[in-house]
Amino acid sequence: MSKKRKSKKKPASMTDVEWVIMNVVWEHEPCAAGTVQEALVKEYDWAYSTVKTTMDRMVTKAFLSRKTIRNLNLFSSRISRDDAKRGELQRFLGRAFDGALTPMLQFIVDEEELSADEIKQLRNIIKRADRQSE
């Protein structure tokens, strides 16, 4: 898309498929494509080669790194889960909430029907943060 303004380098965006794969890699790294495919086949029935191709591409995109041992490709993540989450949050906020955080929470509170329990949890989270910031 390419905005005109400069922006502090943030992790490139991942597609849905890539997220699914990354989530497995973070759990199992370093791991082979077969491992990932097997972990996912119950939910998504992708062929081995589909997963492998995607992972190869993710190496090019620098989401993954590859280490070859003998006949085996071992993949590892090149971005941390937290960085990826941060990037995703930024993009999400940017798209839908003009980048602002509190409107987003406001929206959630207003629009999603939160259970009393969830509200309690949220309150606790905030409370803790609040205390810590003093």
Place this chain on the structure above:
Amino acid sequence: MSKKRKSKKKPASMTDVEWVIMNVVWEHEPCAAGTVQEALVKEYDWAYSTVKTTMDRMVTKAFLSRKTIRNLNLFSSRISRDDAKRGELQRFLGRAFDGALTPMLQFIVDEEELSADEIKQLRNIIKRADRQSE
């Protein structure tokens, strides 16, 4: 991507470009492609035809509707801003937080450096929700 399980119909996902355009449409609808292009040219320098083509495609995808008056195409949104936000939130949570809300907020509180003011705002939002749920 297509998961194996069924899922309640939720709005299809929009690309970044589509979000940018939608945000303008929501502000100005019903509006012409030229209006949108002009509104965006300062930030993104897309040619008129780029915007127009994208909007045409968005009609096909049912994000927009088109009404032709004489020589003019007037576009309107077919999904509400809130629905789009809801969908986006779901996708965001699904990708990065296994669909769960509180871990997401936890993450924000832990990882983003929130200003004291932001924390206060958050607390107020929650407090209000809390009171309301009783």
Place this chain on the structure above:
DNA sequence: TTGACAGTTCGACATTTGTAGTGTAACGTC
């Protein structure tokens, strides 16, 4: 009526994405 304009339609093209088949090379086993 003739431009100047604004807006349209259509086609085009390079990339990226989703998805996978195939032939091949290495591995472990009997």
Place this chain on the structure above:
DNA sequence: GACGTTACACTACAAATGTCGAACTGTCAA
């Protein structure tokens, strides 16, 4: 050392995306 099993590398291909240019058309004022 032959053989079945794996995992790999390579190729393919349609659909979606990002991006426009060119040619055409309707409108309105001079």
